[in-house]
């Protein structure tokens with residue numbers, strides 16, 4: 001039997017849900033893997049907002065998006081996802097990705113708490 005990581009399993013669901021032109025949110029951008037996936041799925045006519053509270057995450061994500069030739073459809077916010085309602089109206093978003101935990105390669109004490 002083949003081994004899958006949980007992130008690959010989630011990506012399969014995201015691919016089913018998101019279409020060209022959609023508005024999506026990455027609530028925890030980290031190193032940008034989910035932001036890149038959302039950006040590619042939403043395409044030129046879509047929009048992606050990505051949140052993180054660490055500048056290191058924004059820098060890593062920007063690099064990943066540039067290297068991955070992501071469409072210019074994203075906005076990276078140094079902001080807590082607790083404030084998500086200030087950026088998106090109810091029922092306007094096709095998919096919101098929450099990938100909790102610490103920033104891989106970063107400070108492990110900075111992780112999401114309830």
Ligand SMILES: C[S@@+](CC[C@H](N)C(=O)[O-])C[C@H]1O[C@@H](n2cnc3c(N)ncnc32)[C@H](O)[C@@H]1O
Nearest residue numbers: 028029030031032033034052080081099101103
């Ligand atoms: C496991 S990483 C996310 C991985 C990321 N989705 C990727 O594809 O690389 C979790 C991230 O959540 C961020 N985080 C923690 N609390 C947050 C909050 N309140 N708002 C936004 N981001 C937060 C951390 O800084 C960390 O970068």
